[in-house]
Structures are given as structure tokens and as C-alpha cells.
Amino acid sequence: MKKLIAAIAFLAVATPAFAADTASLTVTVEGVTAKGGNLRLGVYDESIFSVRGAKPAIGTIVAATAGKMVVTLTGILPGVYGVKTFQDENGNNKLDTSFIGMPTEPFGISRDAKPNMGPPAFDDAKITLKPGANAITIHLQ
Numbered sequence: 001m002k003k004l005i006a007a008i009a010f011l012a013v014a015t016p017a018f019a020a021d022t023a024s025l026t027v028t029v030e031g032v033t034a035k036g037g038n039l040r041l042g043v044y045d046e047s048i049f050s051v052r053g054a055k056p057a058i059g060t061i062v063a064a065t066a067g068k069m070v071v072t073l074t075g076i077l078p079g080v081y082g083v084k085t086f087q088d089e090n091g092n093n094k095l096d097t098s099f100i101g102m103p104t105e106p107f108g109i110s111r112d113a114k115p116n117m118g119p120p121a122f123d124d125a126k127i128t129l130k131p132g133a134n135a136i137t138i139h140l141q
């Protein structure tokens with residue numbers, strides 16, 4: 001019984017320490033159009049950043065409102081990530097592109113990395129999330 005009580009006490013102390021070791025990321029997205037739809041935002045590690053259609057390590061979808069939006073993601077393991085966002089103006093759950101593959105809906109990438117005949121390299125978009133609060137700004141293109 002003493003071992004059980006000791007184990008419960010340890011977990012009670014260890015759980016807050018684990019929670020303190022996670023990161024939050026507040027992303028300010030500027031340039032959201034008045035066309036509405038959803039703002040989709042995802043945090044990707046290097047192994048999936050360039051994989052088309054990959055699910056983010058953590059992400060969210062919020063109703064788009066024109067101008068500047070602020071979105072906060074929580075419970076992220078500290079590390080190096082790239083952030084991608086786009087305004088899904090027509091609500092079809094994908095970034096629409098032209099016949100040559102250029103996005104036709106507003107999009108943005110951490111560090112405002114620019115595509116060059118394809119998506120930017122992870123190194124151009126990477127950010128380091130430390131335990132606690134982190135913040136970035138992304139300008140939609």
C-alpha cells in the first residue's frame with residue numbers, strides 16, 4: 001500500500017513537470033482575405049514538412065476572418081518545426097493550385113519562406129520551439 005501511495009504521489013508531482021516541458025505556439029497570420037472559408041494551420045517536423053498531403057504533428061482549422069488572425073496551439077513537444085498555413089477560401093479542405101501547381105489560395109510558411117519552383121526547403125522555414133510560450137508571424141501570399 002505504501003508503494004501505491006508513493007507511486008501516486010510521484011505521478012502527481014511528475015505530471016505538472018511534463019506539462020511545463022511542452023511548448024505553445026502563437027501564430028499571427030496577416031493578410032487573410034475577406035473571401036472567408038477556413039484558415040488551416042499545421043506544425044510539421046522535418047521528416048514530414050515536404051511530404052505532400054502529410055498530416056501535421058499538430059494543427060487546427062479556424063473560421064477565417066479578414067485581416068490579421070491570431071491562433072495558439074498548445075501541447076507541442078519542444079523541437080525544430082516548420083509551420084504551414086493557408087486560407088481555404090472555398091472550404092474544400094485543400095490548397096487549390098493552378099494547372100502548373102501554383103497556389104491559387106492565400107498561403108504562408110514560417111519565417112515567410114518563399115517557394116521557388118516548388119515548396120521551400122525545411123531549412124528556410126524551420127523554427128525552434130522551446131518549452132513554454134513561443135510566437136511567430138506569417139504573412140499570407
